Amino acid sequence: MVLSSRWVRLVLVVLAACFAAAAYAIRAAMDGPIEQYSGAALSGAIVYTIVLFVRPSIFPPIAGGVAVAYCWFVEFAQLTAIPATLSGHSWLARQLVGAQFDLVDVTWYPVGIIPLVAAHWYLRARSAGTANAR
Incomplete structure (x- = not known):
């Protein structure tokens, strides 16, 4: 099943909101290294979803590289x-x-x-395989 870019973008917004909510929940519940490390990792995940929101058709490793470079x-x-x-x-x-x-x-953003790059690559390959089977 191929989703329209509108649906993909909606899913990405929901995913980014979930990552942000998880980061704030962890921050509220904990203090120390777990809070710090998870915050950086979840920030990186949010940036990845933003990259995909801007360009849904981007190749996953390139999207990952852009997200890491931005972070x-x-x-x-x-x-x-x-x-x-500021x-x-x-x-x-x-x-x-x-x-x-x-x-x-710097080490936790990736x-x-x-x-997410791995999941995106898998879903993209699976979607391409389904499209070719038709």
């Missing part, structure tokens, strides 16, 4: 004063760009993205 760009930008300044003025800015660099986050 790393934002993380390394935190070595400058700009994100911290975060000091707005809760939303703090959620989007963070406040301070953390090298551990942890949230790689499983």
Whole structure:
């Protein structure tokens, strides 16, 4: 079954909302490394869904590369004063760009993205196989 890009985008919005809800639930229930690591991994997963929302037909490894590159760009930008300044003025800015660099986050973004790349690749191959069988 081939889904229209409208349905795919709707599913991606729901998925991103679920990832965000999971991140905030973990943050509310726990404190420490689990909160930090899961937050970075789930942030990476949200970025992956945004990449797919913008371009549903993108090849999964390329989407994963774009998502990781974006996450790393934002993380390394935190070595400058700009994100911290923006975060000091707005809760939303703090959620989007963070406040301070953390090298551990750099390793955890791919942890949230790689499983989605694998699932996306599998579903795409399965969908192509179904389409070719007709």
